[in-house]
Amino acid sequence: MSVGNSLYLVAPEIILSASGLLLLLIGAWGGFKSARLVSILAVTALFASSAVALEFLLNPAFAEGGDAFFGQYRLDKFGSLTKLLIYISAIVSIIIAPRFFDNVAGGRSAVMRPEYPVLIVFAAIGMGMMVSAVDLMTLYIGLELNSLAAYVLASFLRNDERSAEAGLKYFVLGGLASGILLFGMSLLYGFTGTTNFNAINQAFESGLSTGALFGLIFVLAGMAFKISAVPFHMWTPDVYEGAPTPVTTFFATAPKVAALALTMRLAIEAFGSQIAAWQQIIIFIALASIVVGAAGAIGQTNIKRLLAYSSINNVGFILIGLAAANQAGASAMLVYLMIYVAMTLGSFVAVLDLRDADGNQVEEISSLAGLSKSRPGLAAAIAIFMFSLAGIPPLFGFWGKFLVFEAAVQADLILLAALGIAASVIGAFYYLKVIKVMYFDESADVVVKSDSKSHAVIIALCALFVSPLGYLLIPVLGNIADQAAAALFWAL
């Protein structure tokens, strides 16, 4: 494997790194004024990387994929597909940012700084590495790159107490999770003598020593923190609530996709020969996430906190696909992830569009009362997202849940599927509560009209995708997801 070929395979990361460095220079020299230019260029760079990822995904010449840098990084359809999702989320998070930051504190001081798009671009590099990592070291470096950028982004509104608190909480707990992850990785390395996923898998074929089992558990625990699955979810509501809304949009989509993809790759490529060792853990995490996500959301009055619990809940459903530990499950997870990204992006952008007459963000659910009269379009879109997140049949969110449960049933995890379905009924309650407030409560008349075209376009696109029209895309999405899932299972 020549270095030139390796460089070719990591083209999306190279495009992003080069443009990230360049944008940093522009931002450093241009100051606040260059924020707009830097944002536009960052979006362009992300689009370029998406185009490359799409080429890798669709061009039959890359169907086999390939290992880069001596087996530390693998280009395959799984990586390209998840990268595409990550880049799209990053693009949306950049596009929606200027409006939010410029209106913070009633627009008294512009806080949109050129570092915001730059940090998102760097985070995207890290996430790209995460989904393509086939070596524990690549995994860790990608994860750290993403996390460090995320810590800063969470406290980006540094004069806002909640934002600073969110950043600090995320940093401290994230640091702890990284420590747990590293500890597990060092155990894995010690007991298998390698950091390469395939080699770990081969070493596991001859049995799993207690030390390696501990390593596996620690690594999974660290990953569970990153995907905010239940025993390690405590940070999620606080961080999601405190962080600036565009950043929350980013957190709820891109890093989650990356961490889930990484968990899939770890579980299947690295620990695939010892499925029994981690299957119960995943089942427990999945069920606990579904239940805690649903139960925790019920008492929430802040819509960002509600969406945080909703994302915990959804991660639980996605993990059911992993618990199935078969190709159908992986494919179902990928489809679910695509739908999840669309639903989450849509609902957060919709939240971002809620402003009162002074231009302040509206985050209290009670303030949404009467939204169906003042902003019927937005209310309809939020209703669609809520129904879809709840998985109510005519909407596309149902399809993801259906596929996941189908995979679980195929893998003889009927009890898990049954419990999951039962819990999703509890979950439907709080989504419906939001809709009830919007449509049936006495009008509070807080939210005023917004003139943002970009928000409207993004919300409309996401709403269209998760509406029943999305079912038309099933052949395409299913096909791509199947191919990507197959790429994950090549070693088994």
Add this chain to the structure above:
Amino acid sequence: MTEFFQSLGMTYEWAWFVATISGILIIVLPLLLSVAMIVYADRKIWAAINLRRGPNVVGPFGLLQSFADGLKVFLQETIIPSAANKGLFLIAPIITFTVALAAWAVIPFSETAVLSNINVGLLYILAISSLGVYGVVISGWASNSKYPFFSSMRAAAQMISYEVSIGFTLITVVLMAGTFNLSDIIMAQKGHIGGIVNAYGLNPLLFPMAVVFLISAMAETARHPFDLTEAESELVAGYQTEYSSMSFALFWLGEYANILLMCALNAILFWGGWLPPIDWAPLYAVPGIIWLLLKIFVFFFIFSWVMATVPRYRYDQLMRLGWKIFLPLSLAWVVIVSGYVMIRDNGWPL
């Protein structure tokens, strides 16, 4: 030396142990003696530049002044402030003193005379000198008094700042010599300039780094004009304010031992160490240690000279010099020198 002690009938282990201990003593005792004399020299040079006479009462030409001072300090009462953190208060000067001596372990005094010829010698020196800050910081905190505390804050920031540029400067030398071993670095300088001069410092590529290193060395040892940590007009005596008797003397010895170390490093890294300045056979008849001591003294003279003539920096100026001038300069120089070394070793890339 181990063989010598073995020939006296010791087992290998004991011979090694005794040899090491005596090696340490052979370095430390003359070092302490020279610290005493160098303090005298410092005061004499300073006085001469100020048109004063300097110490001239104790012994011939005042030569025994330092010993008299040492005796006086030794006979004083050791005062420990009641609010001080006793343990740390007493440990701090010991740290400063020990660390200042420990770095000498890898300094080559001549072709063969080096206590420990390890191949990461330069890194060892960097590591040890980065420990020096602890003595100052701990003493400032443990004194539980405002001025020492300010002083230790200043010291911590200052030493870290200049360590960065010192590190990069050392890297340029390492790149040029291709080794971290101090003896090998000296040998690599033999006939470096046109086969005549034994010095990296006169190489136009390394001369700026020699200057940066000299200035950084002054800042690293908190010597004039960078002695913000004990700026008497602002901080009484800085971190030493609460100290008396032997604990004060240890600070004082450690400080001068450090200054001598930095002079020795200047001589070794850029000016040929124990090699004679010119690669000419008759000069090699003079023992290497004489050349090294001469060079050390020249640098010490520069240190004193600067002390007597340059006013003290302001703290923000100090930080500015370290972070905004030396750091970018030395960083750029690492790139330039590594580019040069690559072309020298592999030819022009195109």
Add this chain to the structure above:
Amino acid sequence: MIQVFTFYLFAVLLIASGAFTIFSRNPVHSVLWLILAFFNAAGLMVLVGAEFIAMLLVIVYVGAVAVLFLFVVMMLDIDFAELRAGFMKNVPLGILLAIVFVMELIFGIGAYQAGKIELADTPVNPAREGATNIEAVGELLYTKYIFLFETAGIILLVAMVGAIVLTNRKRAGVRPQNVSEQVARRPEDATRNMQPEVGKGVEL
């Protein structure tokens, strides 16, 4: 012989100072114990022949990270009475942890009696014969691991950007100094040489 003695010296000191790091009530003492722990870890590294790593450990952790750490901790205003007040509140958690640790200890002894742990013993990247530490590290870092090395650089860049973004703010009403202007200033621009008559004073 000497190696064994040195190993136990460093190892015991390392563990002891690690324990003291946790048990010290005074955070400054904790940091100082931590520094001692780093130092002994470096000693162990020298013992296994990784002198480069040992030096890096001292330079980076002891020389820079811990100093900054100490810098911050020293400035804390610690109320020891308050530290002790929280003790009773945490007793149940402490007892729980103690039980967990005792269980671990028992299991650990059991596992020890069951035989030694089988670690993998094939090095992934065997070093070239006769390469010194630094050469061996450099040969791997700049060839096989170049991708990770460069990305690690980006991580540091992100950390730096983050620190600047979160702390650097423009203050109003500050007059920053223009150093080149200050340096360019000559005595004749700022001073006048005068011979005032007695009792007349000077005009400014």
